[in-house]
Amino acid sequence: MDGPLKFERRGAVIEIVLDRPKANAIDAPTSRAMGEAFRDFRDDDRLKVAILTGAGEKFFCAGWDLNAAAAGESAMSDYGVGGWGGSIELPNLNKPVICAINGICVGGGLEAALGADIILAADHAYFALPEINIGVVPDLAVVCLPRRIPRHVALEFMFTGRKMDPYEAQRWGLVNEVLPLADLMPRAREIAALLAGGPPLVFEAIKDIMRRTENMPQQVALEFSRNLASTHKCCHSQDQMEGARAFVEKRKPVWKGI
Structure with missing residues (x-):
């Protein structure tokens, strides 16, 4: 090219x-x-x-x-x-x-x-x-x-x-x-x-939280991060359930980003 x-x-x-x-x-x-x-x-x-x-x-x-x-x-x-x-x-x-x-x-x-x-x-x-x-x-x-x-x-x-x-x-x-x-x-x-091979929704939330809270006091940042859409998306995802099931079943999780 x-x-x-x-x-x-x-x-x-x-x-x-x-x-x-x-x-x-x-x-x-x-x-x-x-x-x-x-x-x-x-x-x-x-x-x-x-x-x-x-x-x-x-x-x-x-x-x-x-x-x-x-x-x-x-x-x-x-x-x-x-x-x-x-x-x-x-x-x-x-x-x-x-x-x-x-x-x-x-x-x-x-x-x-x-x-x-x-x-x-x-x-x-x-x-x-x-x-x-x-x-x-x-x-x-x-x-x-x-x-x-x-x-x-x-x-x-x-x-x-x-x-x-x-x-x-x-x-x-x-x-x-x-x-x-x-x-x-x-x-x-x-x-x-x-x-x-990792959980894409977790990576998304990590970067989103870090970027948005970088200049906030710690307690304000903690409260703010819990209300972010990326946090809620991750916490209510099929991937989070898959992670827990994979741990209990002693296998590698299959992440789908949903």
Whole structure:
């Protein structure tokens, strides 16, 4: 397929590969394509998990395509239904998303990765937000990064534009696992297969509750979460009954998402 994205479907898992040589940089049309890909994933009941990665071994994503910027593309362009990178602003994306960082992940590449629920990184990868050097505000990172790592670390990282290796990223909680490149996609697929066999209504409720209650005091959040439609849907589902029956019968549950 021609275009900035490549797709591989493995059962209930969709792999979305950013493929824009040489650095997998994102321009506005690419971001819109990513948004459409994640929207289609969200709306396809046959798909349970998405993996986002980059083509090649050097770059996951170098961020905003500065060639497009130099040609006049505005930082305030239409980046599509999911916002920059396709997923971070997509409403109701309540399915698991895994990001497999196969190389350099900087600027808008890191911001795109922040839309994932689980981030794996190759051991040769590194992260940076060098926008300070070109006078651009990394607005998504400003909002989202302190929700993943300590605030003071996020501020220093953004203020200096320095590089962060994957082991430091793992230490702060940005990355779940660091692996040799050869093991990166097999591990992402292993996790994806595990999640694809899990209870979709529970995953939906977990993401919905977390997103909606993130800035609430604890007691308010607890009370609010109990009244969410996703919570009620899960608690009154056939799947919940199936889970209990499977436990009693000492077998694996068969989840139907109803």
